[in-house]
Amino acid sequence: MIRDVSFGQFMPGKSVIHRLDPRIKIVLLIAYIVFVFCTFNFVSLAIVSAATIAVILLSGIPFRMYVKSLKVVIIIVLITSLLNIFYGGGDPIFEWGIIKISLSGIYRAIFVSVRIVLLILLSSCLTFTTTPTDLTDAIERLMKPLKVLHVKVHEIAMMMTIALRFVPTLLEETDKIMSAQKARGADMESGGFIKKIKAMTPVLIPLFVSAFRRAYELAVAMECRCYRGGDGRTRMKTLHMKPLDYVSVILSCLLLTGIILCNIFLAPII
Amino acid sequence: MSLIEVKNLSFTYGIGTPFEKKAVDDLSLSINEGEIIGLIGHTGSGKSTFVQTLNGLIKPTEGQVLLEGKDIWEKPKEIRKVRFKVGMVFQYPEYQLFDETVYKDISFGPANKGLSGDDLDKTVRRAARFVSLNDRLLDKSPFDLSGGEKRRAAIAGVIAMDPDVLVLDEPTAGLDPKGRDLLLSQIIGYHRERKNTIILVSHSMEDVARVADRIMVMNRGKLEMLDTPRAVFSRVEELERMGLRVPQITRVMTILREKGYDFSDGILTVGQAFDEVLSLLKKEGKL
Numbered sequence: 289m290i291r292d293v294s295f296g297q298f299m300p301g302k303s304v305i306h307r308l309d310p311r312i313k314i315v316l317l318i319a320y321i322v323f324v325f326c327t328f329n330f331v332s333l334a335i336v337s338a339a340t341i342a343v344i345l346l347s348g349i350p351f352r353m354y355v356k357s358l359k360v361v362i363i364i365v366l367i368t369s370l371l372n373i374f375y376g377g378g379d380p381i382f383e384w385g386i387i388k389i390s391l392s393g394i395y396r397a398i399f400v401s402v403r404i405v406l407l408i409l410l411s412s413c414l415t416f417t418t419t420p421t422d423l424t425d426a427i428e429r430l431m432k433p434l435k436v437l438h439v440k441v442h443e444i445a446m447m448m449t450i451a452l453r454f455v456p457t458l459l460e461e462t463d464k465i466m467s468a469q470k471a472r473g474a475d476m477e478s479g480g481f482i483k484k485i486k487a488m489t490p491v492l493i494p495l496f497v498s499a500f501r502r503a504y505e506l507a508v509a510m511e512c513r514c515y516r517g518g519d520g521r522t523r524m525k526t527l528h529m530k531p532l533d534y535v536s537v538i539l540s541c542l543l544l545t546g547i548i549l550c551n552i553f554l555a556p557i558i
Numbered sequence: 559m560s561l562i563e564v565k566n567l568s569f570t571y572g573i574g575t576p577f578e579k580k581a582v583d584d585l586s587l588s589i590n591e592g593e594i595i596g597l598i599g600h601t602g603s604g605k606s607t608f609v610q611t612l613n614g615l616i617k618p619t620e621g622q623v624l625l626e627g628k629d630i631w632e633k634p635k636e637i638r639k640v641r642f643k644v645g646m647v648f649q650y651p652e653y654q655l656f657d658e659t660v661y662k663d664i665s666f667g668p669a670n671k672g673l674s675g676d677d678l679d680k681t682v683r684r685a686a687r688f689v690s691l692n693d694r695l696l697d698k699s700p701f702d703l704s705g706g707e708k709r710r711a712a713i714a715g716v717i718a719m720d721p722d723v724l725v726l727d728e729p730t731a732g733l734d735p736k737g738r739d740l741l742l743s744q745i746i747g748y749h750r751e752r753k754n755t756i757i758l759v760s761h762s763m764e765d766v767a768r769v770a771d772r773i774m775v776m777n778r779g780k781l782e783m784l785d786t787p788r789a790v791f792s793r794v795e796e797l798e799r800m801g802l803r804v805p806q807i808t809r810v811m812t813i814l815r816e817k818g819y820d821f822s823d824g825i826l827t828v829g830q831a832f833d834e835v836l837s838l839l840k841k842e843g844k845l
């Protein structure tokens with residue numbers, strides 16, 4: 289049912305990846321995304337793919353969880369790779385009417401689909417191995433320099449924390465209200481698109497009412513504890529860099545060097 | 559003949575994930591027509607999951623639920639028919655109110671069942687009467703009612719479907735003592751008039767002792783006991799091991815009995831205790 293959403297769900301564990309500093313994990317994810325788009329030939333693509341597989345194996349999360357999160361984007365991958373096949377340019381190896389397929393088109397399709405898959409795998413790895421609170425904490429720290437520009441970093445992070453915190457709660461609530469209305473004979477499965485949307489009214493109205501009620505209660509509870517934004521606020525859990533974090537940075541730098549060398553000495557394919 | 563028969567029912571949540579949990583474990587029982595069953599158990603004992611299998615909101619992973627001798631999942635497409643026969647009032651049912659007026663909200667169930675016109679009007683007003691919501695309230699928005707009134711309106715919404723079995727999942731939770739008593743006596747009144755089967759899930763031993771014909775005790779997904787209130791509440795130690803207890807008045811009377819007062823065993827309500835004390839005083843000539 290609704291609870292089966294696996295994309296972005298934290299899976300508890302004690303692996304190396306779980307223990308990395310969340311700030312490092314975010315920075316490395318961004319770096320890896322750049323790496324993935326710096327691959328211009330098969331050797332570098334293979335290097336990045338191997339690195340991704342290594343990270344996945346280290347994370348200790350069952351592989352089928354990754355497969356589940358890939359299912360969400362499989363259509364996007366198919367469409368983009370299909371489009372890329374036809375926009376290859378160069379000498380066509382197959383021609384049928386206006387459809388021309390060239391070798392470089394096929395290469396492009398392969399690169400684009402592998403890149404998207406790697407992106408999803410790496411970002412799922414981040415959300416699988418990092419609790420939402422750690423994640424927003426890290427984002428708040430990383431965005432701190434923006435304070436100079438009067439960006440309300442703490443408030444943004446707090447909003448993210450609250451939003452993430454309430455996703456499962458609201459899903460559970462939706463489940464409950466749907467059950468309650470089904471018990472009263474609501475028919476949500478049959479009928480056309482319009483009928484199905486109309487059938488959602490008895491679910492959406494109570495859901496909105498309870499979301500507002502929760503927001504109000506949370507605001508009161510926060511005010512009762514004298515919450516007044518980020519200024520002068522200390523943390524219960526401060527983040528510290530550990531040897532493991534430095535090791536991961538060094539390994540990633542080596543990876544980057546490898547990719548750069550590949551790009552210098554091997555001819556680009558796309 | 560038994561109305562509901564449950565055979566080797568099991569249900570597991572989240573199969574194949576790290577959150578896998580067996581909520582109901584190999585449960586078999588039968589419930590007769592016109593009975594009031596009290597269902598008690600510690601939080602997480604599988605009570606709510608079990609009652610949701612009775613009207614097909616949860617499909618059991620193993621086993622069967624037979625309603626009037628027929629497996630409710632025999633024709634999965636007709637599961638809605640089962641839901642009109644087995645009415646289910648969830649915990650905090652007031653959070654499911656949604657329509658513009660109380661009247662419209664109560665009519666949601668019976669309208670889904672296919673009633674319209676005069677029949678619908680009659681059913682809605684009858685259901686409202688059972689929970690003593692007066693006509694003035696019926697035209698109000700459900701969101702303008704008080705907490706207790708909202709609860710009663712939501713229960714009326716299920717009663718209006720005129721189910722043969724009415725399942726109530728902690729109907730008195732969060733109500734004040736007066737609202738509790740009122741709601742319980744309304745449920746008993748409804749049962750006397752309609753003579754249907756009622757399953758009452760509750761954390762309050764006092765409530766189930768007061769209304770139930772038989773009490774069902776669940777622990778860790780298993781059925782531990784299914785017997786008369788007297789028999790169930792005589793097994794004090796077992797109940798306490800499961801994190802449950804006997805009604806307070808039963809404890810008081812047991813302690814007094816141990817101190818030598820001549821009270822009979824298995825007193826479950828304050829009313830019974832009152833009569834016992836009165837007759838003892840008379841016997842001793844102090845009254």
